Amino acid sequence: MILRRLSQSIRKQDWFTVFVETMIVVLGVFIGLQVNNWNAERQRQASERDYLERLHRDVVELTQRRATYAEGRPVILRALELLTEFVNGEREDLSAAKEYVRSAVPAQRDTSDEELDSRFCGLMDGSSYLTPPPSELPTATELVSAGRIDMITSDKVKLALLSYLQQVERSQEFIEVSQLGVIELSAAFPDLFRIRYVMGVDYSQGAESHPVYDCDYEAMAQNNAFLNALNRNRAQYHGYVGRAVQPASDRLAELHAAIDEAIGIEHEGDTETAE
DSSP: HHHHHHHHHHHTTOOHHHHHHHHHHHHHHHHHHHHHHHHHHHHHHHHHHHHHHHHHHHHHHHHHHHHHHHHHHHHHHHHHHHHHHHHHHHHSSSHHHHHHHHOOOOOGTTTOOHHHHHHHHHHHHHGGGGOOOOOOOOOHHHHHHTTOOGGGOOOHHHHHHHHHHHHHHHHHHHHHHHHOOOOOOHHOGGGGGEEEEEOOSSSGGOOOOOEEEEEEEHHHTHHHHHHHHHHHHHHHHHHIIIIIHHHHHHHHHHHHHHHHHHEEEEETEEEEOOO
């Protein structure tokens, strides 16, 4: 309709009307484009918010799943160090190791010396178990694989996410290499360990067995091959905690803080409030 009037005005050389109607057309096109851009930006912001909220849920869940690694592995490492010092002849007995475990792990405060002896023996045997902690963030995998990481406009979140993913890759590579250098001590030195398996008594929860260990500490202290293997395991476990488990957990915490800031979440104790 307006184009027909514009054509008629041009034929009549009514330039004022031509100008006015041309401006109306241009303004209409401009407003239409702006509305489309506004709608597109609103959809992009909604999509970004959805990704951030999903990523936040993934991070919270993963942090909970990694807690036994982030909190427990340093305790195991320190107990292993104290135990190894005893076997190496640097300590007279296991009192320092027992005192440390009872103070660091509330559930072990009332554990008897005999049971701790068994657990320390099992701890030596378990020093070869460098298990990779859980590290998957499904939303992050989706963003990266689909090439949508630029959907996140917060540079702080993107940097923290990429830093976490890179650290996970480095941690996994480190664990794979470290696993080649550890020795399953009870298999390599069967004369120094005695392992019995006790069945669980609560059959409603499943009759799972758990090992009970006895170690010949005097023979261990006289066996150079065993001492070399134990000290090697301790060194590898130290690297496992300090260069694989802890750095990834630290990067995950940084990512969590960046997402909280981006979407306005404040953590107060165990509760979360969104602005």
